[in-house]
Amino acid sequence: MKNLGRLKKKLQSGEKTTGAWLFTDSVEMAEVLGGCDFDGIMIDQEHGPAGSGALVNQHRAIRHAGDSSALVRVPWNDPVHVKKVLDAGMEGIMFPCVNTAEEAELAVAASYFPPRGFRGAGLSATHATRYGRLNDEYLAEFEENLLLICQVETAQSVENIEAIAAVDGVDMLFIGPYDLSGSIGKLGQFEDPEVIAQFETARDRIKASGKWLGTISSGVEQTRQLFDEGFDFLLCASETSLVSSAADQLLTGLKA
Secondary structure: OOOOOOHHHHOOOOOOOEEEEEEOOOOHHHHHOOOOOOOOEEEEOOOOOHHHHHHHHHHHHHHHHOOOEEEEEOOOOHHHHHHHHHHHHOOOEEOOOOOHHHHHHHHHHHHHHOOOOOOOOHHHHOOOOOOOOOOHHHHHHHHHHEEEEEOOOOOHHOOHHHHHHOOOOOOEEEEHHHHHHHOOOOOOOOHHHHHHHHHHHOOOOOHHOEEEEEEEEOOOHHHHHHHHHHOOOEEEHHHHHHHHHHHHHHHHHHOO
């Protein structure tokens, strides 16, 4: 199991880290992004069309192309989804809309084997262990490599940041700006003073908690700005946005 945990190891060393969304279930795009040298590739199963059936092949493609950490945002904080994702070999999970410490505790418990959690162990049936060939190695390295991310996406979760961050096993709190703005009735109104204040409050409270801080960024300038503000991990691209922007840039240039 070579070069696992790149993203987590870089975070532990205090480095700023980048990631890209993989919204589709394309194995080819997984391989393309995997060769781009992002620290992590986040397969989105909450909103994107990607399904669990493609996970193993996407994991293979990412790891074949490079050493980016393969992660998944699960559809919900559901132990069934968590087990499938980890059995597919993923190094990290993002849990959407974690509002309380109790919800964070469920996420952690679903991710770890007993006695720390209640994840079931079907080791000989999973890609994560190469179907039983690497059981001992997987069990020895699994906890060290695993990265658990809880999303802060509501006013309630902002109020509970300290309690969520205090849950043993939660590694990062990741601000979801769209849903956070929507939770106060101002969806996508990112220039609104109340929305800005909510985002900054979440940012500052997560930084003070000592947990790693993440969010979404767009473009070089904003990504650099957010790193300067103290963010540790930024999902700064996606395969869909990269293709669209490159096509728009090309066609605009040709028309000019």
